[in-house]
Amino acid sequence: MSIDRDTVVRIARLSRIAMEEDALEPMAEELNGILAWVEQLGEVDTEGVEPMTGAIAATLPQRDDAAQAGTPTDDLLANAPEADDGFFVVPRVVE
Amino acid sequence: MSALTALTVAGARAGLAGRAFSARELVDAHIAAIEAERGLNAFVAETFDRARAGADAADARIAAGEARLLEGIPLAVKDLFCTRGVRSQACSKILSGFEPPYESTVTANLWAAGALMLGKTNMDEFAMGSANVTSAEGPVVNPWRREGDDKALVPGGSSGGSAAAVAARLCLGATGTDTGGSIRQPAAFCGIVGMKPTYGRCSRWGMIAFASSLDQAGPLTRTVEDAALMLQAMAGRDPKDSTSIDRPVPDYAASLTGDVRDLTIGVPAEYRMEGMPAEIEALWAEGVRWFREAGAKVVDVSLPLTRYALPTYYIVAPAEASSNLARYDGVRYGLRVDGDDPTEMYARTRAEGFGREVRRRILIGTYVLSAGYYDAYYLKAQKVRTLIARDFERAFESVDAVLTPTAPFAAFAIGEKMDDPIAMYLNDVFTVPASLAGLPAISVPAGLTGDGLPLGLHLIARPFDEPTLFRAAGVLESAAAFSQRPPAPGATP
Amino acid sequence: MSADGYRIRGRDGDWEIAVGLEVHAQVVSEAKLFSDAPTAFGAAPNSQVSLVDAAMPGMLPVINHECVAQAVRTGLALEAEINLTSVFDRKNYFYPDLPPGYQISQYSRPIVGRGHVVLDLEDGAQRSIGITRLHLEMDAGKSVHDRRADATCVDLNRAGVALMEIVSEPDIRSPEEAGLYLRKLRSILRTIGTCDGNMEQGSLRADVNVSVRRSGEELGTRCEIKNLNSVRFVMKAIEVEARRQVAVIESGGAVELETRLFDPERGETRSMRSKEEAHDYRYFPDPDLLPLTLDPAWVEELRAALPELPDARKARFMAEHGLSAYDAGVLVAARAIADLFDAAAAGRDAKRVANFIMGPLFGALNRAGIEVEDCPVPADALGALIDRVSDDTISHQSANTVIQAVVATGADVDAVIEEKGLRQVSDAGAIEALVERVIADNPDKVADYRAGRTKLMGWFVGQVMKASAGKANPRAVNEALRARLDG
Numbered sequence A: 001m002s003i004d005r006d007t008v009v010r011i012a013r014l015s016r017i018a019m020e021e022d023a024l025e026p027m028a029e030e031l032n033g034i035l036a037w038v039e040q041l042g043e044v045d046t047e048g049v050e051p052m053t054g055a056i057a058a059t060l061p062q063r064d065d066a067a068q069a070g071t072p073t074d075d076l077l078a079n080a081p082e083a084d085d086g087f088f089v090v091p092r093v094v095e
Numbered sequence B: 001m002s003a004l005t006a007l008t009v010a011g012a013r014a015g016l017a018g019r020a021f022s023a024r025e026l027v028d029a030h031i032a033a034i035e036a037e038r039g040l041n042a043f044v045a046e047t048f049d050r051a052r053a054g055a056d057a058a059d060a061r062i063a064a065g066e067a068r069l070l071e072g073i074p075l076a077v078k079d080l081f082c083t084r085g086v087r088s089q090a091c092s093k094i095l096s097g098f099e100p101p102y103e104s105t106v107t108a109n110l111w112a113a114g115a116l117m118l119g120k121t122n123m124d125e126f127a128m129g130s131a132n133v134t135s136a137e138g139p140v141v142n143p144w145r146r147e148g149d150d151k152a153l154v155p156g157g158s159s160g161g162s163a164a165a166v167a168a169r170l171c172l173g174a175t176g177t178d179t180g181g182s183i184r185q186p187a188a189f190c191g192i193v194g195m196k197p198t199y200g201r202c203s204r205w206g207m208i209a210f211a212s213s214l215d216q217a218g219p220l221t222r223t224v225e226d227a228a229l230m231l232q233a234m235a236g237r238d239p240k241d242s243t244s245i246d247r248p249v250p251d252y253a254a255s256l257t258g259d260v261r262d263l264t265i266g267v268p269a270e271y272r273m274e275g276m277p278a279e280i281e282a283l284w285a286e287g288v289r290w291f292r293e294a295g296a297k298v299v300d301v302s303l304p305l306t307r308y309a310l311p312t313y314y315i316v317a318p319a320e321a322s323s324n325l326a327r328y329d330g331v332r333y334g335l336r337v338d339g340d341d342p343t344e345m346y347a348r349t350r351a352e353g354f355g356r357e358v359r360r361r362i363l364i365g366t367y368v369l370s371a372g373y374y375d376a377y378y379l380k381a382q383k384v385r386t387l388i389a390r391d392f393e394r395a396f397e398s399v400d401a402v403l404t405p406t407a408p409f410a411a412f413a414i415g416e417k418m419d420d421p422i423a424m425y426l427n428d429v430f431t432v433p434a435s436l437a438g439l440p441a442i443s444v445p446a447g448l449t450g451d452g453l454p455l456g457l458h459l460i461a462r463p464f465d466e467p468t469l470f471r472a473a474g475v476l477e478s479a480a481a482f483s484q485r486p487p488a489p490g491a492t493p
Numbered sequence C: 001m002s003a004d005g006y007r008i009r010g011r012d013g014d015w016e017i018a019v020g021l022e023v024h025a026q027v028v029s030e031a032k033l034f035s036d037a038p039t040a041f042g043a044a045p046n047s048q049v050s051l052v053d054a055a056m057p058g059m060l061p062v063i064n065h066e067c068v069a070q071a072v073r074t075g076l077a078l079e080a081e082i083n084l085t086s087v088f089d090r091k092n093y094f095y096p097d098l099p100p101g102y103q104i105s106q107y108s109r110p111i112v113g114r115g116h117v118v119l120d121l122e123d124g125a126q127r128s129i130g131i132t133r134l135h136l137e138m139d140a141g142k143s144v145h146d147r148r149a150d151a152t153c154v155d156l157n158r159a160g161v162a163l164m165e166i167v168s169e170p171d172i173r174s175p176e177e178a179g180l181y182l183r184k185l186r187s188i189l190r191t192i193g194t195c196d197g198n199m200e201q202g203s204l205r206a207d208v209n210v211s212v213r214r215s216g217e218e219l220g221t222r223c224e225i226k227n228l229n230s231v232r233f234v235m236k237a238i239e240v241e242a243r244r245q246v247a248v249i250e251s252g253g254a255v256e257l258e259t260r261l262f263d264p265e266r267g268e269t270r271s272m273r274s275k276e277e278a279h280d281y282r283y284f285p286d287p288d289l290l291p292l293t294l295d296p297a298w299v300e301e302l303r304a305a306l307p308e309l310p311d312a313r314k315a316r317f318m319a320e321h322g323l324s325a326y327d328a329g330v331l332v333a334a335r336a337i338a339d340l341f342d343a344a345a346a347g348r349d350a351k352r353v354a355n356f357i358m359g360p361l362f363g364a365l366n367r368a369g370i371e372v373e374d375c376p377v378p379a380d381a382l383g384a385l386i387d388r389v390s391d392d393t394i395s396h397q398s399a400n401t402v403i404q405a406v407v408a409t410g411a412d413v414d415a416v417i418e419e420k421g422l423r424q425v426s427d428a429g430a431i432e433a434l435v436e437r438v439i440a441d442n443p444d445k446v447a448d449y450r451a452g453r454t455k456l457m458g459w460f461v462g463q464v465m466k467a468s469a470g471k472a473n474p475r476a477v478n479e480a481l482r483a484r485l486d487g
């Protein structure tokens, strides 16, 4: 499996990372280098092996259904690049 | 160097308790040291006023006989930990200006034990790196130099700022985080102790996530005992972290009995890596001899899948990171680069805000999770991970700890290994297996290279068997009697 | 008509439709699925948001036990498999109202597996609609597009609220069945209290998958119509979408797999996403959460504590009270009505109570524009009113007037009767006096009647009622007239 320029375009878009045209080929090459290296995992027989889902065996702890007041709106918005009257603001979504 | 900055945590505790000096004097000595060593670029934020105020309060508590475990002990905190009202940016441009309105559980635990924060330390951006060269704040300089060579060396990474600060005597200890070796490898490069506890032992709440199934907080200190004391305060069940484990925290320092006659230490042949410098091989053999002399049994063990750990890690960690870092979108905090619509705003913000290594790992992670590739890469890696964990389980049926080198080479010059990502990834080849299996592990400074750079030996133990890990590490530390120090302050550029 | 026979008449033959529903039901809980922020509806923007909901750096999810219990209760009520181990996955995509850049959902291992919902068709027949799965997931926030011309505003109050996504098999064969399915599902959720079912507030939203086929042929490509928030819209959207698909195919085109939006004003569906936006959600198990395991004994406790479900209640209404399947089905369709019937029927003629509910009460609710589920009439008021009719205190006619007043103002039954002077006259003496007066005033009609024009009885009754200003008991009037004219 090899990554080409178009694949880089696709995953960069999925990742929401803008890329200059002239950076696409070099990135494809870098990623291919890494992928070629990780593909040695193909040598390992994993027939019938369960994938690891957590680094420790334990049961999922659960929380009681008790609501606390939300974060004060001012605190919540304090780090926001743009806020307006209690809302976070983003460029207009065009559907 | 002031005598106060040369103390260990344990020594400082004794001195404070005996009123040999005040916490304020201790803090002031460290502040002076930091100011003198700004050239290391170890700190990205200094919180001296807060440390001084805390020291005064600590002195009052000590006077009142109410000293806690780390009362008045000045520490540094990796920039990956969220600290209330103090910059917490994972040394990434994308978190520019971020000051959280909350405190991570691990640091809150330290403050509750009386410790004081001197500042935040430099690190690889989002903990992605092994040389502290991916930081948006610039590289950290290792306080060590090769003999007869003034070239600035890397401190290792990603907890490079913490390691350099502890090695240069700028603080008595520091927090680090370890995803694939980010505490242990820089500790080895800087000639100090770095300890990664069992996954789930320290809360991840308030620690900026890199790879959730691997990230663990741990201490960087100058002695094994100090690491035990710091972990004592950091560890514990946190109901805010679903992967935090509900187990009592034992008295780690008490486990340092110096007696390993009942222990069996395993030496895995698979760690004998091609091209590894002979002096590292020799140090490893020395470690075996030290354990034998101390009365431990040393046996060969097999960890057959060792060589697949690093490629497994470089699928799992980027996959989780690609998702964990999706929240940096310029909407609620951090950097925003405007665009005509949210999609364009995101793409520009993230291109500008993330450094090259982070972008590369997000792309790899996105790729290995994407439709058509998930089974071949991500699922395959998680299955190999199961086998790697099984290797250790099997080994721990016959041994109590596994002894390996910490890293396949010593610190290198800033700028080396930069163009080949895989060469850089090899830094973590010995530390990654324990990370994948969630096991506790520690690096102890054990010797020097021919040109005078520190090397570490690495111990891995069973899940939650930190007491045995500390006990074995303590014996290793005594036997190695590593006493060399980096050049005196001011000697660095 | 029987939904079974639903067909779309094409140019050259009939088409059948196949519909599957994905219903998002907001879980009734105090706090959100993975955080402790409150879930109440209608709060000021960004006032019910925890650091976890806002995906602040380093924040971690911890699951709310009650949300798990609600999903299990719902699964049990749908007679579905409860999976004792389930896994939470991340569904990765970027949107301004999705702070972490992923939705925590369940993909390959949901908490609830196969189940079913039984529909009661109008002709008394039943149809079972398969449930494919139910999974737990977190809701997104709200993007407000109409607040500013130049920007979109984001409110995260809903972000992180627990949803149950309930997916049906494509077993539904008509818009009517889809309506019945949604109503039945809502009545089950309300009965067990796991979702308030309020569609206007978005507590229950449906995505509808529609495909068509010529009779006997394979199903065609489906289209998904997103986010329908009323039963009426669901039914209408299915109808127009199926007709659109038939028209596309008959004109030589092909239906494309896509997501569409229903425009209720124009009564049409239209394509929602530009095709260049390829979705690749990159699902993988959320490493911040371990697999969710359930104690089988706890599941059995929840099963034992479930209230009587609509199907069981229907069977009981039929067996205990001799109601028809249809009537019993109507009564249990809304929990509030079933509760009302149960309470009012105790110690009364159950059929009379059922008829009163389905007749005058539903009429009054309809007139007042109140959903049957929100019926404000307490059971004791309803019972009292039925008793007043039974004991001839008021007429059937007056009962309509009273129930309308009770529905509209919540007034007391007897107070309305007195205030509006509806108490009917049953006193024999008073009625006989009126009868005498009418007979005395109309000797010619009396002669005609006695000569054999017995149909005039109705006219006489009317005259007496009129003379009583409508208050006389009609039965008593009838008896008195018969006694006087026939005797």
Ligand SMILES: [Mg+2]
Binding pocket: B129, B130, B157, B158, B180, B181, B182, B183, B185, B428
């Ligand atoms: Mg590292």
Ligand SMILES: [Zn+2]
Binding pocket: C024, C137, C165
């Ligand atoms: Zn959904």
